[in-house]
Amino acid sequence: MTDKAEAYRILVVDDEPDVEPLVLQRMRRSIRSGQYQFVFAQNGVEALQKLEQDTDIDMVLSDINMPQMDGLSLLERIPEVAPDTRSVIISAYGDMKNIRSAMNRGAFDFVTKPLDFDDLRVTIERTLNNLAAWREAESSRVRLAAIENELDVASKMQQSILPTEFPTTDNFEVFGNMTPAREVGGDFFDIFNLENGCIGLAIADVSGKGVPAALFMMASRTLLKGSAIGLNDPGRVLQEVNDLLYDDNDAMMFVTVLYAVYDPATRELTYANGGHNLPVIVHADGSNTVMPSTNGIALGILDGGEYEQSSITCAPGDTVVLYTDGVTEAINVGEEEFGMERLQGIFTSAPGDCRTAVEAVFDAVSDFAGEAPQFDDITCLALRVK
């Protein structure tokens, strides 16, 4: 979706002199291929001047602490000067307070210091995809103000936040996919690279549909990412996200989340559950089990909700299959539900790799549903231990 006739222009705002040569060096391929152009400013005041003069800027990547005008004040001014842009903030590792402030001031996403350029590339891609979806929606909104269109916007926002790259290492691999329902649901999943080689896996389902649900989904996803890279315990991560979502949630929206952290060094999978379906583990011998339940309610509705966490030790060849209720509650023409039994019945032998496992789930649901309409998003995310 980031195809655009001209290069996307990205304004980088940072007072550290090393940043400009570093960005130009590390992003040189994207610059040379004409995908991105970078412009630089040393502080918020200079950034605003650049935005006023250069109306082709699509995205702002800004540090928080800077002389004259800091990143948070800059964020507040951007909508007046350049409403058709997206902003990404650069924050200290795990600095939830500033991240939260930045989100409240309209930041789309954030990256942490020291800059990880692989992560930055993915973040830029997602941000620009989101911008492209909004621009398209904005132009079609002018053409027709139909409900279908609103659902289309929400659906594009949903697609734009899904990971497009899946990690594969000597120790594990991950793959995920989502098929949206025509009437937009609110499923999403995310993958986070954490400290000490650990990986965070999240799968979630937001209640409701349309743009308000899509916005709630964006907030959930960003808060989850922020808490995940700041806190190690999945239980505390869900607790923090719940507290943040609970504030200002008069619309009573909620999100069910299963969040797990896998440590390849110990093969330990630690997880907490906020009212979501429990994952299935397929073992190397083809047998499978449902992960033990832990206490926790869907996020956003219970003030001070607490989330129990639990750990299991995986064996080489284990595949952990996370999914949403779009899988188990898919119905066929006879209005029967797909159910847990059929889900577990898919795995009679160990899947070769993650992609095979995920595709097997989608194929089984699609065969079962036949001509019956799909009411909810169908999402599946798998982790395979090597």
Next chain:
Amino acid sequence: MPIEVNRDSGTLIIQTEERVDSANAQTFYQELESAIDSEDRAVVMDMERLSYISSAGLRVILQTARKLQQQNAKFAICSLTGTVREVFEISGFDRVIDIHSSQAEAVAAVNG
């Protein structure tokens, strides 16, 4: 999504029908809005005839529960069937909503 509404000696009893999914959740919400009077102090939702509820439907139940709490009314649901019960259990909503196995129990609870 038709609902059936009865008032029985001060308790509003709402029967929910068939399924509540994202397609009819908004209609469900509007029907509940017009069924519930601001003077109501005891409300029971009987789900015996409800075979499926999606997350959009759960949200309507929560909105209703919050609205009733604001008008100082007591609210309980009852007679959940297999799948609907599972949805309430998995989502953890059985911890924030008062659930009873029969309508008589629920009526007693909201009048207690």
